[in-house]
Amino acid sequence: MATCSVDIAEVEEMNDPGAAPYGNFINYYTFNPPENRLSLIPATLLQDLGLKDGPQNTLILDVGCNSGDLSVAFYKHLVPVSEEESDRRKVNLLGFDLDETLIQRAQQSNPLPSSISFIPLDITKDADQLQDYLNQHGGSHFHLCLCLAVTMWVHLNHGDAGLLQLLSHLASISQHLLLEAQPWKCYRSAARRLRKLGRSDFDHFKSLKIRGDVAEQAREHLERHCGMELIQSFGSTTWDRKLLLFKRR
Numbered sequence: 001m002a003t004c005s006v007d008i009a010e011v012e013e014m015n016d017p018g019a020a021p022y023g024n025f026i027n028y029y030t031f032n033p034p035e036n037r038l039s040l041i042p043a044t045l046l047q048d049l050g051l052k053d054g055p056q057n058t059l060i061l062d063v064g065c066n067s068g069d070l071s072v073a074f075y076k077h078l079v080p081v082s083e084e085e086s087d088r089r090k091v092n093l094l095g096f097d098l099d100e101t102l103i104q105r106a107q108q109s110n111p112l113p114s115s116i117s118f119i120p121l122d123i124t125k126d127a128d129q130l131q132d133y134l135n136q137h138g139g140s141h142f143h144l145c146l147c148l149a150v151t152m153w154v155h156l157n158h159g160d161a162g163l164l165q166l167l168s169h170l171a172s173i174s175q176h177l178l179l180e181a182q183p184w185k186c187y188r189s190a191a192r193r194l195r196k197l198g199r200s201d202f203d204h205f206k207s208l209k210i211r212g213d214v215a216e217q218a219r220e221h222l223e224r225h226c227g228m229e230l231i232q233s234f235g236s237t238t239w240d241r242k243l244l245l246f247k248r249r
């Protein structure tokens, strides 16, 4: 089974990983293709969650969407192209990432611009644009929020408080949250890699109190402090990461 050390080795071959301190790898999908995660997620997810047949548009948020490959593949997985154009218009996905170059690539290669949009945004800073998007689409919250392989980067760059704020924020704007938190061994690999390059450590790495089973601690925070409950685990990816689905109580 591939592990984090494998993914890091692959990254090192492809780019200078020190140039991606937020996980903003330029070739991410060549070493972690969307299928790795999609194969675990049922294509009937929207129906299963009762999200498809309501009068409202279904709004999906993809946090830290990189170059958009997974966002588009996820959308097509849940809303097949065979569906009527009018049905597709009723499901809207917004992907955002702090890396503007990646977002430009996502925008340029977007095959469904009437349903999928991409914007540059750092979730740890100003997130007004998310509220603007909800207002434009007549929604008070996102029906489904994807936060896949992003938590570690926010955690390393913004500390325990940054991670908990991220989870609280996403819970406050989402009805369902699909979370893939990187396990602790990935943190160690990321920190080791920076050191090997002779760069200074991530600001918060040594002082993190949330360590070990990060996914479990994220679950505890979401359930105890954010009014969410874990309703399903879609198993582990080939990188040994759990895909956890939470719902607002």
Ligand SMILES: C[S@@+](CC[C@H](N)C(=O)[O-])C[C@H]1O[C@@H](n2cnc3c(N)ncnc32)[C@H](O)[C@@H]1O
Binding pocket: 022, 023, 024, 025, 028, 063, 064, 065, 066, 067, 070, 096, 097, 098, 099, 102, 121, 122, 123, 124, 147, 148, 149, 150, 153, 154
């Ligand atoms: C490892 S990639 C994962 C991409 C995608 N979510 C996936 O799972 O396929 C992590 C992404 O999170 C983005 N990211 C990290 N911190 C962020 C932040 N504070 N706000 C927005 N995006 C962020 C990075 O730029 C990077 O593209």
